[in-house]
Amino acid sequence: MSKRGNQRMATRLIRQQKAKEARRNRSIRVSAITAGVLLLVSVGAYAVYANTKDTAHNVPQSTNASGTGIVAGSGPIKVDVYQDYLCPSCRAFHSAAQERLQKMVQDNQITLATFPIAILDRLSTNRYSTRSAAAAGCAADGGKFAQFSDALYAKQPAEGGAGYTDAELVAMGRSAGLGDAFASCVNDGTYASWPSFATDESSRRGVTGTPTIFVNNQKVTPAQGQTITDAVFNAIAAQS
Amino acid sequence: MKAWQQWLGLAARVGLGAAFLAAGAIKVTDLAASARAVNAYQLMPWEMAQFVGVVQPVLEIGVGLLLLAGLATRLAASLAALAMVAFIAGIASAWARGLSIDCGCFSRGGTLPVGQNPNYAWDIARDVALLALAIYLVVFPVTKYSLDRRMS
Numbered sequence: 159m160s161k162r163g164n165q166r167m168a169t170r171l172i173r174q175q176k177a178k179e180a181r182r183n184r185s186i187r188v189s190a191i192t193a194g195v196l197l198l199v200s201v202g203a204y205a206v207y208a209n210t211k212d213t214a215h216n217v218p219q220s221t222n223a224s225g226t227g228i229v230a231g232s233g234p235i236k237v238d239v240y241q242d243y244l245c246p247s248c249r250a251f252h253s254a255a256q257e258r259l260q261k262m263v264q265d266n267q268i269t270l271a272t273f274p275i276a277i278l279d280r281l282s283t284n285r286y287s288t289r290s291a292a293a294a295g296c297a298a299d300g301g302k303f304a305q306f307s308d309a310l311y312a313k314q315p316a317e318g319g320a321g322y323t324d325a326e327l328v329a330m331g332r333s334a335g336l337g338d339a340f341a342s343c344v345n346d347g348t349y350a351s352w353p354s355f356a357t358d359e360s361s362r363r364g365v366t367g368t369p370t371i372f373v374n375n376q377k378v379t380p381a382q383g384q385t386i387t388d389a390v391f392n393a394i395a396a397q398s
Numbered sequence: 399m400k401a402w403q404q405w406l407g408l409a410a411r412v413g414l415g416a417a418f419l420a421a422g423a424i425k426v427t428d429l430a431a432s433a434r435a436v437n438a439y440q441l442m443p444w445e446m447a448q449f450v451g452v453v454q455p456v457l458e459i460g461v462g463l464l465l466l467a468g469l470a471t472r473l474a475a476s477l478a479a480l481a482m483v484a485f486i487a488g489i490a491s492a493w494a495r496g497l498s499i500d501c502g503c504f505s506r507g508g509t510l511p512v513g514q515n516p517n518y519a520w521d522i523a524r525d526v527a528l529l530a531l532a533i534y535l536v537v538f539p540v541t542k543y544s545l546d547r548r549m550s
Contacts, residue, residue, distance in 0.1 A: 184549065192470040196460045200453040207429050207452045247511045277508065280428055354430070361447070366438035366499065367509025386512055
């Protein structure tokens with residue numbers, strides 16, 4: 159090959175090399191910018207989430223010290239029930255266990271704390287989990303939490319559709335013996351942001367579904383094939 | 399690089415990107431539920447679960463869009479591969495500990511009702527397939543119809 163030919167080839171190689179380097183640099187720059195944007199957007203999203211959380215909420219009467227559950231009785235064994243009024247398993251547990259639990263409250267065997275949390279808002283078109291829990295707080299103020307819970311579970315709406323409106327919740331409260339104070343409590347949304355607070359606190363305690371029951375602070379886990387109701391009463395029996 | 403590889407790369411990019419975009423979009427509308435889904439794995443305290451639960455769907459959408467556009471493909475595919483490894487490890491650990499949870503992969507997760515059984519094997523198999531797509535794109539990030547190619 160001639161000298162000139164060699165030179166031309168060298169020039170071409172250098173040009174190719176430079177172009178390759180430029181491509182590489184551009185690709186690194188694009189990746190760096192992209193990574194930066196992803197990081198900013200994530201941190202921004204978390205900041206928005208943390209700042210839009212309801213921090214102020216009212217707490218109903220007869221709640222526990224942390225203001226998250228409605229307490230009945232003062233027996234030596236602590237039974238904590240986390241429930242969502244839209245959850246079918248909660249309804250099953252309620253109808254199977256409620257009568258015996260209330261009897262144990264009256265016999266001063268247990269202190270029953272019921273935590274109406276809202277984890278199923280996506281399964282109704284009108285945030286029934288949150289609104290029913292808020293209404294239950296109003297019922298606690300009227301001293302009829304247990305009766306109102308019975309009424310809600312007796313007519314539990316199906317998952318996926320519209321839950322009861324506030325007006326319907328008021329009507330159910332009235333037939334459970336609650337009055338005008340209850341009606342205005344529901345209509346004013348007095349406890350509207352209480353359920354999300356109670357739900358967050360339940361997550362902190364390790365509640366990841368409903369119903370979740372603690373007996374003397376021990377989470378009850380049913381054995382294979384055992385119902386949650388049997389597991390709960392076994393756990394209570396083991397404590398007494 | 400052969401031409402068919404770039405077409406294969408396009409298919410991997412669109413498949414993986416669509417999966418990430420869908421997974422993120424389902425979760426991003428209820429970030430509190432997403433945080434609870436992370437919490438259900440019982441691997442970290444609630445404060446951290448909230449952070450992960452909020453950031454994860456946002457990143458999933460970001461990675462999904464990048465893959466669909468073919469922008470910063472190698473970076474996006476690397477993040478996707480890391481995510482899949484973390485998800486597979488998380489599901490395997492839930493399985494090993496006998497937890498009965500919805501994996502929260504394409505849904506909002508949480509504990510399954512009593513009597514309903516988790517399907518961890520299927521979840522892991524799907525995630526392994528997605529991991530394979532991600533690794534392919536990390537190795538061969540040059541694909542048809544990508545912004546990366548238009549810019550170079």
